[in-house]
Amino acid sequence: MRALVMRGFGDVAVEEVPDPVAGPGEVVIDVACVQPSVTECMLLAGEPVAMHGVLAARLAAGPTRFGGHEFAGVVRSVGGSVGTGAGDVKPGDRVTAVETAACGRCAACRRDRPDACPAPSVLGFSGPGAFAERVVVPAKTVVPVPAGVGASAAAAVQPLAGAIHGHALADVRPGETVLVLGAGVMGVLHVRLARLGGAGTVIVTGRSPAKLDLARRAGADLVLTADADVEAAVREATDGIGADVVFETAGGAPGAGLSGTSTLDLAARCVRRGGRIVVVSVLPDRSPAPLGLLRERAVALLHPRSGAGGYAPGASAFDHALRLVRRGDVDLGALVTHRLQGVEALPEALAITRDKSAHGALGPAQVDLLDWGQDA
Ligand SMILES: [Zn+2]
Numbered sequence: 001m002r003a004l005v006m007r008g009f010g011d012v013a014v015e016e017v018p019d020p021v022a023g024p025g026e027v028v029i030d031v032a033c034v035q036p037s038v039t040e041c042m043l044l045a046g047e048p049v050a051m052h053g054v055l056a057a058r059l060a061a062g063p064t065r066f067g068g069h070e071f072a073g074v075v076r077s078v079g080g081s082v083g084t085g086a087g088d089v090k091p092g093d094r095v096t097a098v099e100t101a102a103c104g105r106c107a108a109c110r111r112d113r114p115d116a117c118p119a120p121s122v123l124g125f126s127g128p129g130a131f132a133e134r135v136v137v138p139a140k141t142v143v144p145v146p147a148g149v150g151a152s153a154a155a156a157v158q159p160l161a162g163a164i165h166g167h168a169l170a171d172v173r174p175g176e177t178v179l180v181l182g183a184g185v186m187g188v189l190h191v192r193l194a195r196l197g198g199a200g201t202v203i204v205t206g207r208s209p210a211k212l213d214l215a216r217r218a219g220a221d222l223v224l225t226a227d228a229d230v231e232a233a234v235r236e237a238t239d240g241i242g243a244d245v246v247f248e249t250a251g252g253a254p255g256a257g258l259s260g261t262s263t264l265d266l267a268a269r270c271v272r273r274g275g276r277i278v279v280v281s282v283l284p285d286r287s288p289a290p291l292g293l294l295r296e297r298a299v300a301l302l303h304p305r306s307g308a309g310g311y312a313p314g315a316s317a318f319d320h321a322l323r324l325v326r327r328g329d330v331d332l333g334a335l336v337t338h339r340l341q342g343v344e345a346l347p348e349a350l351a352i353t354r355d356k357s358a359h360g361a362l363g364p365a366q367v368d369l370l371d372w373g374q375d376a
Pocket residue numbers: 102103104105106107108109114117118119120
């Protein structure tokens with residue numbers, strides 16, 4: 001089959017590789033649609049974010065397969081010890097998959113703490129992912145896609161599942177003021193979840209008029225351009241108190257069109273005393289942080305678990321995300337502006353996603369490999 005092969009940072013090409021085979025407890029899936037994540041784009045380019053060291057060590061040993069955890073596809077075959085009863089995954093099923101699976105064998109897993117597993121498998125990171133015509137995943141990570149949800153939306157559901165985790169972590173209560181810094185994919189999804197969850201005033205900041213328009217349609221009450229005096233506007237909207245919850249989604253490598261670390265500073269100035277900041281952005285390991293200010297104001301700095309599945313194989317956040325899409329509560333299609341055809345388009349999709357603003361893209365560029373017969 002054809003798949004993306006990485007020979008160095010910034011050096012990728014689509015090449016012929018051996019077909020994947022389903023081992024015990026595994027399934028092979030024909031990829032119907034796949035999209036790069038921003039984190040993958042940063043890692044492929046050599047940015048020093050999480051897992052950079054692991055990837056550098058692998059590249060030092062030779063070419064490697066990397067990335068491809070946001071995808072949807074059709075089950076092609078199942079390996080031994082995968083069940084055959086009702087509810088078990090079988091060939092022909094339309095599916096996506098949770099990207100992270102705890103090892104199930106270590107001391108933490110044996111103590112029923114899969115979130116503390118030091119060696120989870122992560123699709124596309126610890127083994128080959130879906131930047132390919134076919135992908136093999138553990139059967140326990142497979143999530144069925146309900147009828148009426150197309151491959152494009154199903155491939156884009158992982159960031160929504162991640163946003164659901166972040167929303168739950170912040171424990172947003174009805175009536176609370178939510179400030180979302182950044183109107184990219186994660187920003188718009190957090191605006192939408194805050195609205196659906198009964199937040200009071202929802203405020204969002206962003207740079208692109210098109211993205212701010214999306215955020216407004218997602219339910220934001222107050223839309224601020226990033227060059228406005230955001231702190232003053234938030235104070236005014238909250239009678240001087242500050243936001244109860246801030247989702248910081250704009251920080252990250254400026255080379256990838258992100259805002260560096262200044263948004264964490266802004267979050268600390270806009271949150272109320274005793275409020276919560278959820279750091280959704282993937283920041284470099286040694287980013288500066290306003291810890292003195294946060295301590296003085298008793299602000300909780302929260303970090304969602306890495307990956308939408310966390311370290312537990314449970315698919316509940318995915319199931320809920322797919323439910324929201326099927327019901328029409330969240331319109332993931334509005335975030336998809338670039339769809340490319342065929343596996344050979346993967347490098348182009350990576351280039352577009354790495355610098356979305358330069359390409360006029362709102363969300364990641366998707367690659368369609370297979371028409372699974374319903375594109376609702
Ligand atoms: Zn484990």
